[in-house]
Amino acid sequence: MTQSEWIPSGVDISVPSVARTYDYMLGGAHNFAVDRALGEQIEAAMPGLRNSARVNRAFLGRVVRFMVDQGVRQFLDIGSGIPTVGNVHEVAQAEAPECRVLYVDRDPVAVAHSELMLVGNDRAAVVQADMREPETILGGAEARRLLDFDQPIGLLMLLMLHWVPDSADPRGLVARYRDALAPGSYLAITHATADNQSESLTDATDLIKRSNSPDQVNLRTHAEVTELFDGFELVEPGLVGCGEWRPGGPGDIASQPDMNMLVYAGVGRKL
Ligand SMILES: C[S@@+](CC[C@H](N)C(=O)[O-])C[C@H]1O[C@@H](n2cnc3c(N)ncnc32)[C@H](O)[C@@H]1O
Secondary structure (H helix, E strand, C coil), X not given: CCHHHHCCCCCCCCCCCHHHHHHHHCXXXXXXXXXXXXXXXXXXXXXXXXXXXXXXHHHHHXXXXXXXXXXXXXXEXXXXXXXXCCCHHHHHHHHCCCCEEEEEECCHHHHHHHHHHHCCCCCEEEXXXXXXXXXXXXXXXXXXXXXXXXXXCEEEEECCHHHCCHHHCHHHHHHHHHHHCCCCCEEEEEEECCCCCCHHHHHHHHHHHHCCCCCCCCCCCHHHHHHCCCCEEECCCCCEEHHHCCCCCHHHCCCCHHHHCCEEEEEEEEC
């Protein structure tokens, strides 16, 4: 693929984006020098952080398989990011080919690359939108084509709600999505936390602040992340370190336990 196919016009390559920096941390190729520099600085400030990105992706695979096992056949992945290994539609459709997936991201590079990945797949689509506009996303043409709101939906918000500041009312936003879902739907969240705060975490978040990226991280406590599940019943084992959510193998768990505790993971079932 040539660069011109995945760099949409108008993208500012002088400031890092979370989607591209995360892609770099995962070993992807859809990032610029500014993203790689930030990724390296963050990894230097907090050695092992890259590993927690991989643990999050391993969780994504487990949680999609869990939801398919529960009978879910449609997924809404918000803040889906730049496609990488084990995307939601690949995991879900490998388990049950009839699964339908709508990806949503506000980052133009993430959306452009997702569009390329989904050419020829009429059971999955991507839309460029800000999660702070639930009605636009839920009422959009692709949502109406792919999702049946009378049936359970697997709503995924992985490593994304910590980019939503308190001033935007993340709890109220999640509730607006919840209200559109049928009972028996599931919500999965992974969210960065400062509960096990260390100096290196402060250094890493300071680096993001100083990078002038439009994406700024809002670390939240266990209680604050739990509140995001209002109206959902957390399934076992509750809100835990990402690698501790029903681990299936050695690759699921961060090699350093303190890294595992940087990201909470939980899954709730709509009552
Ligand atoms: C760290 S990546 C996570 C990607 C994927 N969910 C995962 O867990 O592997 C966070 C993604 O959220 C997106 N994002 C951040 N804020 C957003 C918003 N308000 N609306 C839509 N997408 C957003 C970013 O563009 C980025 O692609």
